[in-house]
Amino acid sequence: MINVITGRSGSGKTAEIIRRIQEDTARGIPTLFVVPEQQEFITEQMAAKTLPPEAFRYFSVTTFSKMATTVFETLGGLTVPNVSYATQVSLLWQTLNDLDGSLTVFGNRKKNAALLLPLLTTLEDFNRFGVTPEELADAGSRTTVSKPLQRKLNDLSLICARYSQRLQAFHRGQAHSPLRRAAQALRTSDTRVFSGRRLYFDSFSYFTADETALLREVARQTDALTVALCMDPKNRDNEIFRDATETLSKLRQTATDLGQPFEEIPLSVPAASNAVLAAAEADLWEHRRSVPYPRNDDTVRLVCAPHPYAETETAALHIWELVEKGMRFEDIAVIVRDTNAWSGILDDAFERYHIPYFMSEPVPLS
Numbered sequence: 001m002i003n004v005i006t007g008r009s010g011s012g013k014t015a016e017i018i019r020r021i022q023e024d025t026a027r028g029i030p031t032l033f034v035v036p037e038q039q040e041f042i043t044e045q046m047a048a049k050t051l052p053p054e055a056f057r058y059f060s061v062t063t064f065s066k067m068a069t070t071v072f073e074t075l076g077g078l079t080v081p082n083v084s085y086a087t088q089v090s091l092l093w094q095t096l097n098d099l100d101g102s103l104t105v106f107g108n109r110k111k112n113a114a115l116l117l118p119l120l121t122t123l124e125d126f127n128r129f130g131v132t133p134e135e136l137a138d139a140g141s142r143t144t145v146s147k148p149l150q151r152k153l154n155d156l157s158l159i160c161a162r163y164s165q166r167l168q169a170f171h172r173g174q175a176h177s178p179l180r181r182a183a184q185a186l187r188t189s190d191t192r193v194f195s196g197r198r199l200y201f202d203s204f205s206y207f208t209a210d211e212t213a214l215l216r217e218v219a220r221q222t223d224a225l226t227v228a229l230c231m232d233p234k235n236r237d238n239e240i241f242r243d244a245t246e247t248l249s250k251l252r253q254t255a256t257d258l259g260q261p262f263e264e265i266p267l268s269v270p271a272a273s274n275a276v277l278a279a280a281e282a283d284l285w286e287h288r289r290s291v292p293y294p295r296n297d298d299t300v301r302l303v304c305a306p307h308p309y310a311e312t313e314t315a316a317l318h319i320w321e322l323v324e325k326g327m328r329f330e331d332i333a334v335i336v337r338d339t340n341a342w343s344g345i346l347d348d349a350f351e352r353y354h355i356p357y358f359m360s361e362p363v364p365l366s
Contacts, residue, residue: 002219002255003226004248006233007267009281013228016267017200018050020226025055029223030197033061039203064211067218068182074193075185080171082178091170092120095163102158104151119159126160127177130209133161179210186217194221201227206243207250216254227251233266276300308342312349319355329356 005013017033024031035043044061051059062070072078083091093116100107106115126136140153167176186193199222207215219225231244248264255262269278276299301318305311319332336342339361350357 001224001261001263002251003224003263003265004251005226005228005265005267006231006248008232008269009230011267011269013230013267014202016265017202017226017228018047021059021200022051022055024198025051025058028058030058032197032199033059034067034199034201035061035063035203037063037065064179064214067214068178071182071185071193075189075191077181077185080181083167083170083176087170088120089116091166092116092123092163095159095166098162099158103155105148105155106159107155122156123160123163128208128210133157133164136160177210179214183213183217186221192221194218197222198224199226205230206247212250219254219260220258274299308345312346316349316353316355320353
């Protein structure tokens with residue numbers, strides 16, 4: 001059975017999953033909580049605080065890559081070599097040499113090593129989202145507006161097909177992706193690796209083609225599979241929830257293909273502690289003429305500045321306004337999309353206004 005829990009942020013999807021896990025583990029049912037790799041540690045901490053100690057006899061947090069490892073440990077396949085980044089670049093270089101004379105866009109620049117890296121990234125994206133060489137060729141044949149785009153799609157189709165052949169040869173005829181290999185192993189083996197278990201997936205807005213392939217084979221074996229998707233059950237046409245809505249449709253189709261029951265569990269957002277902030281969140285992506293909120297208490301303030309420097313000036317002045325009212329500097333956060341874009345602007349304003357700050361940004365270990 002495939003269950004999908006839908007609801008906006010704050011509707012309690014994760015809490016509902018934890019409640020179901022508590023019920024399963026209390027009955028001695030093995031359960032797996034599958035999350036993106038970057039969420040694994042946080043989820044383990046959360047589970048340790050919310051689940052009773054005895055639950056961990058039947059429960060564990062995992063990821064798609066660890067699920068694939070579990071399959072290989074049970075059915076074999078751990079010895080299949082992984083392709084290093086250098087090997088991928090080498091295989092792509094050989095691919096371009098193989099197609100010398102057949103490429104119209106990339107052929108003249110195959111000697112340029114700088115082309116290899118973005119081209120390799122593009123091929124990885126094609127693989128991640130299940131774009132096939134046939135689909136690229138079909139898109140090229142249907143493109144009549146732009147001849148350069150048509151030639152580029154045709155070249156990419158040839159490169160993608162030949163590169164896939166070289167990867168498959170490197171893997172001795174098996175799939176390049178570990179998740180794909182795990183899905184193939186489950187499909188061709190009589191051993192039911194996930195039989196008797198219940199799986200819960202959270203913090204995903206969509207699944208890649210490789211993840212979808214593995215999820216489908218797992219759903220074929222498991223007793224129950226539950227997925228939480230962040231979306232508005234009452235407004236499925238909202239553009240911001242498009243990925244989740246498409247994922248919901250794919251999961252419903254998967255259940256149909258496997259002959260399994262399907263159920264959607266919609267959750268509503270409870271009354272927020274701050275009605276103004278809840279109203280702003282609810283209408284943020286509703287593309288309609290704004291209506292003033294009748295009970296605005298200055299919790300949410302919208303400032304339209306002519307340039308980034310004016311934005312930072314406004315932010316600095318507002319920070320001092322909050323501090324003079326008794327708030328501490330350490331309780332104030334300034335959030336931007338890209339810290340690099342604001343470097344030299346935001347920090348300069350804070351230093352001029354004598355505002356202590358810490359810039360949290362990723363630093364490469366290399």
